[in-house]
Amino acid sequence: MSQSLSRRLFAEGIGTALLLATVVGSGIMAETLAGGNIAVALLGNTLATGAMLMVLITMLGPVSGAHFNPVVTLVFAIKRDISVRDSALYVVVQIICAVLGVWLAHAMFDQAIVQSSMKIRSGSGQWLSEGVATFGLVFTILATLKARESFVPVAVGLYITAAYWFTASTSFANPAVTIARSLSDTFAGIRPSDVPAFIAAQVAGSLLALAVAGWFLHSTKDVKA
Numbered sequence: 001m002s003q004s005l006s007r008r009l010f011a012e013g014i015g016t017a018l019l020l021a022t023v024v025g026s027g028i029m030a031e032t033l034a035g036g037n038i039a040v041a042l043l044g045n046t047l048a049t050g051a052m053l054m055v056l057i058t059m060l061g062p063v064s065g066a067h068f069n070p071v072v073t074l075v076f077a078i079k080r081d082i083s084v085r086d087s088a089l090y091v092v093v094q095i096i097c098a099v100l101g102v103w104l105a106h107a108m109f110d111q112a113i114v115q116s117s118m119k120i121r122s123g124s125g126q127w128l129s130e131g132v133a134t135f136g137l138v139f140t141i142l143a144t145l146k147a148r149e150s151f152v153p154v155a156v157g158l159y160i161t162a163a164y165w166f167t168a169s170t171s172f173a174n175p176a177v178t179i180a181r182s183l184s185d186t187f188a189g190i191r192p193s194d195v196p197a198f199i200a201a202q203v204a205g206s207l208l209a210l211a212v213a214g215w216f217l218h219s220t221k222d223v224k225a
Contacts, residue, residue, distance in 0.1 A: 003063050005086060011064035012090050013097040015056045019068055020101030020180050021108075022052040027187035028109045041187060042164065050161030057153035066153075069174040070094055071206035075138055078210060091176075098180035106184065117182050117189030121169060126194075127201045129169035134205030135212075136163060137173045142213040175199045 003011075023045070030044030057066040065082070067073045070091040077087035103113050137159060144155040163171035172178045172190070178199055182192040190198065 008064040011060040016068045017097040017101035024105035031187040046164040050157040054157035094176040098176040102180045115185040119189040125168045129167035130201035131205035133171035133173040134202040135209040138209035
């Protein structure tokens with residue numbers, strides 16, 4: 001059944017807000033409890049984020065598609081699965097609610113609501129990592145939709161869990177997440193001046209994934225096991 005635009009936007013908004021509250025909140029909690037062990041802190045941050053993604057995509061996917069990510073919305077707009085108007089509204093809601101999710105995390109941990117990150121995330125390795133992370137995320141979504149649509153929540157959650165560890169940037173792979181995390185001077189933060197390069201790499205990775213998936217999935221559509 002087709003969902004009204006207001007319901008879809010609400011789903012995108014609450015999903016993105018909860019995702020960012022999880023990313024930032026679990027980062028604060030993990031850093032507090034890890035006693036200076038960065039690997040343990042990252043593991044806690046990773047597990048919480050991957051688990052929350054699976055939950056959010058499962059429950060909100062049937063309503064809005066559970067994008068929670070401007071580049072995912074961009075890809076589906078290019079594929080004409082969502083209109084230009086609706087995709088623009090999705091992106092606006094994703095960014096606003098990502099920021100609200102960060103502020104919610106700050107409030108829960110009795111931190112200053114408005115912050116600006118001082119955490120440097122720059123350099124060719126970081127930019128390449130964001131391109132790779134976003135390529136993998138979008139390719140995972142598109143390929144899993146074709147192979148086994150019901151498995152998308154698990155596939156995305158597992159992919160992000162892995163990408164936190166195999167990429168130097170810890171896999172932001174999402175412009176709304178990147179913007180919002182620049183407003184948190186915590187474990188999950190990113191310096192605002194580093195945001196544009198991250199977003200450029202994310203857009204490039206998503207478009208490359210769309211092109212590769214278009215060729216790969218089309219070329220294998222008639223192949224039988």
